[in-house]
Amino acid sequence: xxxxxxxxxxxxxxxxxxxxxxxxxxxxxxxxxxxxxxxxxxxxxxxxxxxxxxxxxxxxxxxxxxxxxxxxxxxxxxxxxxxxxxxxxxxxxxxxxxxxxxxxxxxxxxxxxxxxxxxxxxxxxxxxxxxxxxxxxxxxxxxxxxxxxxxxxxxxxxxxxxxxxxxxxxxxxxxxxxxxxxxxxxxxxxxxxxxxxxxxxxxxxxxxxxxxxxxxxxxxxxxxxxxxxxxxxxxxxxxxxxxxxxxxxxxxxxxxxxxxxxxxxxxxxxxxxxxxxxxxxxxxxxxxxxxxxxxxxxxxxxxxxxxxxxxxxxxxxxxxxxxxxxxxxxxxxxxxxxxxxxxxxxxx
Ligand code: 5AD
Ligand code: FES
Numbered sequence: 001x002x003x004x005x006x007x008x009x010x011x012x013x014x015x016x017x018x019x020x021x022x023x024x025x026x027x028x029x030x031x032x033x034x035x036x037x038x039x040x041x042x043x044x045x046x047x048x049x050x051x052x053x054x055x056x057x058x059x060x061x062x063x064x065x066x067x068x069x070x071x072x073x074x075x076x077x078x079x080x081x082x083x084x085x086x087x088x089x090x091x092x093x094x095x096x097x098x099x100x101x102x103x104x105x106x107x108x109x110x111x112x113x114x115x116x117x118x119x120x121x122x123x124x125x126x127x128x129x130x131x132x133x134x135x136x137x138x139x140x141x142x143x144x145x146x147x148x149x150x151x152x153x154x155x156x157x158x159x160x161x162x163x164x165x166x167x168x169x170x171x172x173x174x175x176x177x178x179x180x181x182x183x184x185x186x187x188x189x190x191x192x193x194x195x196x197x198x199x200x201x202x203x204x205x206x207x208x209x210x211x212x213x214x215x216x217x218x219x220x221x222x223x224x225x226x227x228x229x230x231x232x233x234x235x236x237x238x239x240x241x242x243x244x245x246x247x248x249x250x251x252x253x254x255x256x257x258x259x260x261x262x263x264x265x266x267x268x269x270x271x272x273x274x275x276x277x278x279x280x281x282x283x284x285x286x287x288x289x290x291x292x293x294x295x296x297x298x299x300x301x302x303x304x305x306x307x308x309x310x311x312x313x314x315x316x317x318x319x320x321x322x323x324x325x326x327x328x329x330x331x332x333x334x335x336x337x338x339x340x341x342x343x344x345x346x347x348x
Contacts, residue, residue, distance in 0.1 A: 002028040005255050006036065010215075013208050019252055020204050026248060033251035033283035036258050041285045043329045046261065046336030047320070048130065049095035049291035049313070051086045052300040053078040057103025059134070060169050061157075063199060065230035065301040066103050072232050076296045077107060080116050086313070087120050090291045091127070093317045094333045098124075099153065099288060101132035108133075110140050114147035121148035128335045130192075135176060138183045145187050152184045153192040155223060158199065159213035160206045167199060181217055190338060192221030192261070197249055198241020199227035207249065211256065220338040221286070222253050222260050225267030228303035240303075243272045247282050254283030259339050261286050269307050277327040286336070287324065289316040 001018075002025055005011050011019070019025055054077045055066045066073060078086075087098050098120060102108070117129050130151035131144055141152070156177055158164050164174040184191045195210045196202075214222060226241030250262055263286040264279030272278065276287060290297060291313045298309045308316050324331050 001025060002032045002255075005029075006032050009256050009258065013205075016208050016211065016252065017204050020207055020245065020248055023244065023248075026244075029248060029251045029255075030282040033254035034281060036254055037283050037285055040258055040339060044285065044332040044336075045280060045324050045329045046097075046286045047095060047331055048097040048099050048263075048286065048288040048336070049086070049090035049093070050099045050101060050288045051078075051083055051090075052101050052290070052292045052296070053083050054102035054105040054108065055296075055300050056105040056107065057134075058106065059104050059172065061172070062167055062169075062234045063196070063227060063230070063303075065232060065303055067233060070232045073301065074299055076299050077105070078293070078296065080112070080119070082293065083116060084119060084123065086291045086293065087124060087127075089313055091124055093314060094331070095291065096124075096126060096333065096335045097128040097130060097151075098291070099130040099132055101153070102134075104134040110143050114143055117144060117147040117149050126335070128337070135180050138187070141180075141184055141187055141189070145189060149189070151190040151192065151220070153221065153223065154180055154184065155192075155194040155196075156181065156210070156213060156217075157195055158202065158206055159195070159209040163199075163201060163203075163206045166201045178213075181219075185217070185219075190220035191217070192223055193217060193219045194221075194223035194225075196227040196241065196267075197224055197246045198239075200235050200238040202227075211252065214253075215256065218257075220261060221263070222257065223263050223265060224249055224253070225265035226271050228267055228270055228305070230301065230303045240271055243268070243275060243278070246271075246275075247278055250279055250284050251282045261336070261338050263288050266290075266307060267303065270303070270305055274323075277323055280324065280327050280329055287320055289313075289320050 128150040132153040228240045262284040264276035264284040268275035
């Protein structure tokens with residue numbers, strides 16, 4: 001089955017269900033995924049410096065620790081000069097991509113964000129800027145793109161309407177989220193999407209819908225990580241997602257999308273001490289360490305027990321280098337754009 005999967009880059013829903021739910025084919029799956037990753041990216045691991053610049057959020061997703069309804073979190077916003085200083089520090093550490101991530105915070109106007117993006121590009125012309133600011137209008141996305149933003153991360157979270165409704169209040173809709181993703185793609189961004197594994201009420205069928213949606217969207221990056229309990233959310237009593245299921249999904253995604261960028265996420269490193277190394281060894285090829293000032297790190301608590309809370313950017317960078325090399329891979333110092341192979345006019 002795995003050989004056929006590797007050849008066709010697809011399987012039936014029934015076959016996917018077996019790969020997701022059981023460990024029957026697990027070791028072959030992991031090996032095949034690493035082989036495909038090496039064919040396309042060698043041992044390179046791409047790095048992105050993550051700057052979590054605001055933990056204000058107007059949304060109320062039931063799983064997320066910085067949801068508007070959580071009054072136990074101390075809120076912060078970073079001013080532009082602090083964000084720019086993080087980028088400068090990141091540059092010296094070898095980062096050539098900055099990811100500006102935040103809650104949906106209307107305090108930052110489009111003009112402020114455009115100025116910030118163009119300033120980063122002016123200071124570091126050889127770097128890519130990735131935005132991860134949630135749902136915005138097409139006009140806003142266009143303005144950021146014109147200011148120089150290269151990429152945008154927006155996980156769809158779950159591709160099932162019914163499941164989406166169980167994770168979010170009625171004010172949010174899957175349809176709108178998907179429209180944002182199509183708009184971003186159409187504008188010309190390299191788009192990243194993804195979902196949580198093991199979120200409350202999730203079924204294997206939901207996960208298969210996630211994979212089918214991603215086959216339609218064909219994003220440049222697919223970020224997945226385990227759902228992790230956060231003690232101040234309505235989902236506080238639900239258990240975190242499973243490491244083995246996450247790893248199998250990373251491998252499945254690698255075989256379906258040979259060229260896609262797959263991060264070994266912080267959430268994966270949180271549920272297991274060597275989670276990110278394991279992710280890299282089964283198909284992931286990106287890591288996104290934190291460049292945010294240590295003073296605000298612990299306030300960006302999407303979930304409990306997040307790793308790297310007390311570590312300076314330079315410490316994280318060195319720690320990561322050790323981990324990547326111990327796993328048998330190598331950090332690449334460049335923008336780390338997705339590699340696209342075009343066969344008969346169609347990107348595969
Ligand atoms: N556990 C794991 N991941 C989470 N995210 C938000 N809350 C949690 C949680 N409790 C993820 C979402 C979001 C990304 C920034 O973090 O998928 O898109
Ligand atoms: Fe941050 Fe290890 S990557 S301390």
